[in-house]
Amino acid sequence: MRYIPNTEEQKKEMLKEIGVSSFDDLIKEGVPQSIRLKGKLNIPEARSETELEEKIYNIAQKNSNFYLMKPLIGAGAYRHYIPEAEKFLLQREEFWTCYTPYQPELSQGTLQSIFEYQSYISRLIKMEAVIPSIYDGASATAEAALMSLRLTHKNKIMVSNLVHPHYRETVKTYLAPHEPEIIELPYKNGLVDLEKLKILINEDVASVIIQNPNFFGGIEKLAEISEIVHSKDALLIMVIAESISLGVLKAPGDIGADIVTGNAQSFGMDLNYGGPYNAYLATKKEYIRQLPGRIIGETTDVDGKRVFVMTLRAREQDIRRERATSNICTNHNLNVIAADIFLSLIGTKGLYQISLLNTKSAHYLENLLLKSKKFEKIFDYPFYNEFLLKSKEDIATINKKLLENNFVPPLKICEFYKEENLKNVLLFAVTEVLSRDNLNKVAKILSE
Structure with a gap:
């Protein structure tokens, strides 16, 4: 006591x-x-403030300086360039609240920033309605799966085995009380197995969840997938873990997606030890009543001035619990504003250039590593900025070499996939923070 x-x-x-x-x-x-x-x-005697600071500083010096290291790992969390102007603007105290802007008369700036962000995402993914603030990509994907159950009144969900493993686990957790049948869709050569999809899907399936680029970095054949899914009156849910890819890949709405979920971490949010991040959930106008969370709408006040309000709030905080679509509460507003500022500063051309640089750099590194004869391809598939290679050298040795040279090693894929052919396979990720010199150095280190 x-x-x-x-x-x-x-x-x-x-x-x-x-x-x-x-x-x-x-x-x-x-x-x-x-x-x-x-x-x-056994607690030591009390120390003075200066002694304590020195003690903590000396302990901290034993850590690696992560910001001096260049990451070769992605798998759902990516380090990208963040403009200094964004960092400065986010320090403005009026942005420092996660409180949901319920009172529009006090929150016009916040509401406008969210509205602008919704507009950016809508243009990028070509969907009509966007929920701009969900916890992360995993929870957004689970909410999309729940939404498909409500829309179709069916009780089967198909999930690609190439959806991020953490996302798949979250879907299972969210859906467990509803007791749906979850069917795992296998892959072939690094992409969704289309023949298996044709065999497994039927009229009882509510939705099919596909990630693009997938967990292996592969670019899926979404037009063909969309045709198969819709032929059985199921909904196509498209998951985007790396949203920067939208700068060069075709918009989900143009390919036939019915619901789109995306992790917005790449839009101006640093890795932050795994969070907090932000995600969006979007759909067609006809499905808008089943969206969870809240949308920011534009209207006019009594004086005819342009104003913004929260609308379509179908959460249990706003309507009767039994009618609610979700219990989403927290508004990751600072993260939303970070993404809004990032997209405003980068612009359409900048997003395209960064996205193109990412994919070119990834292919450049892959070619260098294959030329070294120390790695080999296991799948021949089109990819964005992540790719799999099998190492002829022990992975522990590779990790040691990279860490000694200030590179964060790529992901050991067998931590998530137990197939025999994926032993000693690494998932490399490349973003614009890796220069050509960095990529050449990585290839040199791993080819010695």
Whole structure:
């Protein structure tokens, strides 16, 4: 009890009210003697503030400086260039709240920024309605799966095996209370197996979830997939883990996607030790009533001025619980504003150039590594900025070499996929933070 900021008199008063004579009596039944602390903790004597700062600093020096290291790993979280102007603008105190802007008369700036971001995403993915702020790509994908169950009144979901493994686990967790049948769609040569899709899909399937680029970095044959899915009256849910790819890849809405989910981390958000990130969920206008979360709408006030409001709020905080589409609460607003500023600064041309640079750099590195004869392809598939290569050298040795030279090693794919042919296979990711010199250095290190 010594850490509870109460006086001795207050402690005695509370114990008396509870009906026990001491703290030990209070915990006697609830905390077994076997797990209680015996003796005193071996805690060093108190230090002065300057001594403590020096101690912490010396401990911190043992860490690697991650910002001096160049990442060769992606798999759903990517380091991209973030303009200094964005970092400066995000320090403005009026942006520092995650509170949902319920009161439009006090939140016009926040609402306008979200509205602009919705507009950017809508243009990029060619969908009519966008929910701009969901926790991350995994939860957005799970919400999309739930949405497809409500829209179709069917109880089967097909999920590509090349959807991010964490996303797939989240879908299972969200859908568990609804007890749907979840069918795993296998891959062939690094892409969705179209023949298996034709065999497995039927009229009882509510939706098919496909990631593009997929977890292996491959660019799926979405036009063919869309045709197969819609021939059975199922919905096509497209997942985008690397949203920068939208700068060069065809918009999901132009390929036949019914629902689109995307992780927006690449739009001006650093890795931040895994979060928080931000995601969007979009669909056609005809399905808008089944969207979770909230949309920012544009209207006019009593004086005829342009204003912004939250609309279509179908969460259990806003309507009767039994009618709610979701219990999404937190508004990742600072992340939304980060993405808004990023896209505003980069613009259409800039996004295209960054996206093109990413894919060219990835293919450049792949060619260098294949020329070294230390790696070999296991799949021959079109890819964006991530690719698989099988190493002829032990992966632990490769990781050691890269870390010693300030590169974060690529992902060991067998951590997620147990197939025999994926042993000793690495998933490389390349973004614009890796210069040509960096890529040449990586190839030199791994070919020695």
